[in-house]
Amino acid sequence: MPELRMDxxxxxxxxxxxxxxxxxxDFQIPPEETRLHACPFxxxxxxxxxxxxxxxxxxxxxxxxxxxxxxxxxxxxxxLRIEGDLVREGVGVFDRMSGIGAHEVVIENPDHNRSLADxxxxxIRDVLLAYRERIKDLxxxxxxxxxxxxxxxxxxxxxxxxxxHSQIIATPVTPFIVIQELRAAQEHYLKKERCIFCDIIKxxxxxxxxxxxxxxxYLLWAPFASCFPFETWLFPLKHRxxxxxxxxxxxxxxxxAMKEMLxxxxxxxxxxxxxxxxxxxxxxxxxxGKPQYWGTIEYDYHWHLELVPRLTKIAGFEWxxxxxxxxxPPEVAAEELRKIEIEL
Amino acid sequence: MPELRMDxxxxxxxxxxxxxxxxxxDFQIPPEETRLHACPFxxxxxxxxxxxxxxxxxxxxxxxxxxxxxxxxxxxxxxLRIEGDLVREGVGVFDRMSGIGAHEVVIENPDHNRSLADxxxxxIRDVLLAYRERIKDLxxxxxxxxxxxxxxxxxxxxxxxxxxHSQIIATPVTPFIVIQELRAAQEHYLKKERCIFCDIIKxxxxxxxxxxxxxxxYLLWAPFASCFPFETWLFPLKHRxxxxxxxxxxxxxxxxAMKEMLxxxxxxxxxxxxxxxxxxxxxxxxxxGKPQYWGTIEYDYHWHLELVPRLTKIAGFEWxxxxxxxxxPPEVAAEELRKIEIEL
Numbered sequence: 219m220p221e222l223r224m225d226x227x228x229x230x231x232x233x234x235x236x237x238x239x240x241x242x243x244d245f246q247i248p249p250e251e252t253r254l255h256a257c258p259f260x261x262x263x264x265x266x267x268x269x270x271x272x273x274x275x276x277x278x279x280x281x282x283x284x285x286x287x288x289x290x291x292x293x294x295x296x297x298l299r300i301e302g303d304l305v306r307e308g309v310g311v312f313d314r315m316s317g318i319g320a321h322e323v324v325i326e327n328p329d330h331n332r333s334l335a336d337x338x339x340x341x342i343r344d345v346l347l348a349y350r351e352r353i354k355d356l357x358x359x360x361x362x363x364x365x366x367x368x369x370x371x372x373x374x375x376x377x378x379x380x381x382x383h384s385q386i387i388a389t390p391v392t393p394f395i396v397i398q399e400l401r402a403a404q405e406h407y408l409k410k411e412r413c414i415f416c417d418i419i420k421x422x423x424x425x426x427x428x429x430x431x432x433x434x435x436y437l438l439w440a441p442f443a444s445c446f447p448f449e450t451w452l453f454p455l456k457h458r459x460x461x462x463x464x465x466x467x468x469x470x471x472x473x474x475a476m477k478e479m480l481x482x483x484x485x486x487x488x489x490x491x492x493x494x495x496x497x498x499x500x501x502x503x504x505x506x507g508k509p510q511y512w513g514t515i516e517y518d519y520h521w522h523l524e525l526v527p528r529l530t531k532i533a534g535f536e537w538x539x540x541x542x543x544x545x546x547p548p549e550v551a552a553e554e555l556r557k558i559e560i561e562l
Numbered sequence: 563m564p565e566l567r568m569d570x571x572x573x574x575x576x577x578x579x580x581x582x583x584x585x586x587x588d589f590q591i592p593p594e595e596t597r598l599h600a601c602p603f604x605x606x607x608x609x610x611x612x613x614x615x616x617x618x619x620x621x622x623x624x625x626x627x628x629x630x631x632x633x634x635x636x637x638x639x640x641x642l643r644i645e646g647d648l649v650r651e652g653v654g655v656f657d658r659m660s661g662i663g664a665h666e667v668v669i670e671n672p673d674h675n676r677s678l679a680d681x682x683x684x685x686i687r688d689v690l691l692a693y694r695e696r697i698k699d700l701x702x703x704x705x706x707x708x709x710x711x712x713x714x715x716x717x718x719x720x721x722x723x724x725x726x727h728s729q730i731i732a733t734p735v736t737p738f739i740v741i742q743e744l745r746a747a748q749e750h751y752l753k754k755e756r757c758i759f760c761d762i763i764k765x766x767x768x769x770x771x772x773x774x775x776x777x778x779x780y781l782l783w784a785p786f787a788s789c790f791p792f793e794t795w796l797f798p799l800k801h802r803x804x805x806x807x808x809x810x811x812x813x814x815x816x817x818x819a820m821k822e823m824l825x826x827x828x829x830x831x832x833x834x835x836x837x838x839x840x841x842x843x844x845x846x847x848x849x850x851g852k853p854q855y856w857g858t859i860e861y862d863y864h865w866h867l868e869l870v871p872r873l874t875k876i877a878g879f880e881w882x883x884x885x886x887x888x889x890x891p892p893e894v895a896a897e898e899l900r901k902i903e904i905e906l
Contacts, residue, residue, distance in 0.1 A: 225785060227759075231885055232886045232887075234892075366882060493882070541733065
């Protein structure tokens with residue numbers, strides 16, 4: 219069982235893989251993929267992953283066979299384990315929890331060589347549908363506080379397999395960057411009775427210099443205080459705290475905006491490694507005996523997507539301070555991302 | 563002039579290089595070093611850096627000539643600029659400051675091929691002496707709130723030149739991870755009238771499993787909630803909030819402990835890329851009209867050094883949540899780092 223640990227000074231949780239510990243020699247081994255004979259995410263290799271928990275496939279097609287369009291399975295090497303009780307304990311000045319959680323892989327399409335940016339709008343919609351259904355399902359588990367959807371594209375951004383996939387991790391604590399975001403949004407709302415994200419959207423549409431693309435549904439923009447070159451956020455104009463409230467037809471509209479974002483990124487930066495993270499409401503499933511902090515969340519929080527291409531390295535300064543040095547102003551990034559012509 | 567910007571949701575500052583913006587094509591260019599004919603940090607190339615601000619050199623040797631043992635110069639491509647006024651302004655919902663600060667390079671020794679771990683204890687002491695003198699000098703500038711000393715070893719950890727060097731950055735705001743640490747230490751002290759670092763040292767010496775090396779002056783240990791495999795912290799047993807209070811002979815004792823840390827790291831992990839960061843008191847220089855938060859800092863804060871080898875990648879999960887997955891428990895890391903024999 220992995221462990222969650224918190225340092226009383228840093229006040230952030232870390233997942234520690236207590237079993238299967240990687241020792242010095244393990245860091246010399248080439249990444250998994252080079253040792254694989256067959257990609258576990260391709261058709262015909264469904265038995266190389268744990269049994270699927272969700273798939274979009276023809277009605278007559280049985281689970282864990284070929285024919286699927288999107289397939290979600292537990293991660294074979296999960297960071298957190300689904301089985302067991304959530305045990306919390308102190309270890310002197312430190313805190314520890316059992317590493318309960320879920321870690322799933324969303325295989326975005328059967329074709330080994332097509333990345334998310336290459337998929338059709340309908341195919342991207344199917345991926346979003348898988349995200350939505352898995353978040354909703356995982357939130358039913360009272361042990362989980364947050365369900366995070368994210369994607370690592372290419373090995374420099376942390377992907378260990380090249381077949382296009384995203385990941386879902388459900389955690390028994392709300393991660394500290396998420397808490398920071400939720401608190402800042404809540405404080406703004408309590409003071410002004412306005413959503414801070416809606417305020418930002420209004421301001422950025424007027425200023426215009428950081429806008430990559432705006433239509434009646436989405437604002438694609440380079441954030442004012444971007445930490446990384448060409449960091450790009452996708453904000454829905456319609457205020458909603460929770461991504462899972464999107465209906466199927468709304469997911470299709472989002473898929474179009476995402477395709478636009480991914481294609482611009484791919485063309486301008488030559489298919490860069492990137493990470494994206496879906497920022498949405500935490501699990502609001504009532505838990506007996508557990509405090510519920512986010513009373514005004516429907517009004518104060520605003521789901522969105524954040525994408526960072528990985529063109530620079532995170533070094534000592536960033537690690538030691540949380541203070542980033544970004545060599546590309548967002549106004550320049552927006553201009554570059556805006557000026558190319560794309561066809562959807 | 564670079565800019566400091568803050569996002570009201572993330573609440574962390576970012577340094578944006580407004581001039582000399584890197585555009586998409588600039589990220590395709592190989593790193594600087596491959597284009598250099600001569601290393602600017604080697605003897606004879608003193609004119610390839612800005613004029614030195616500190617050096618340890620023979621008494622008869624003029625500045626910016628060969629013969630030095632340690633040399634500190636302003637960074638040729640600084641993230642922050644020393645000249646100008648500190649201007650603070652709002653930009654709608656956002657915050658902006660002029661990018662005033664200092665960015666210096668500590669060239670640790672003249673030999674291009676010797677890394678910090680290879681230097682003698684006396685040579686490392688000279689590097690520490692340069693750190694101490696530069697921090698003290700930079701703190702006199704009322705515009706600066708924090709002076710950060712850090713090192714990126716090898717290009718995977720962010721070093722752009724291979725000749726061994728550290729960096730010093732003075733910032734006009736206290737970085738948010740530093741604030742977190744200062745606040746947590748202060749809260750602990752206000753509740754218990756004890757230093758949290760001293761409490762941790764006492765506990766870890768008793769438990770012993772995470773101790774790499776302990777003597778009467780320093781505890782070298784793998785922290786309970788390590789974010790990275792083989793993360794290692796060096797804590798002085800003697801409570802002091804400020805690294806610059808160390809006398810010359812105390813720097814020699816620290817140099818010995820650092821050599822021990824760096825050699826163990828190098829031998830066990832095959833000279834890994836790493837970052838280290840010196841955690842010390844912020845600038846306490848009185849500034850008219852500026853609040854002073856850290857009233858009990860002499861009692862509650864405890865300077866120390868944190869080192870992270872860079873064996874794993876920071877991916878979407880870590881970026882989006884501040885939640886790290888560490889595949890090597892600190893107990894295993896400590897065991898591996900402890901068991902090798904080294905001679906100093």
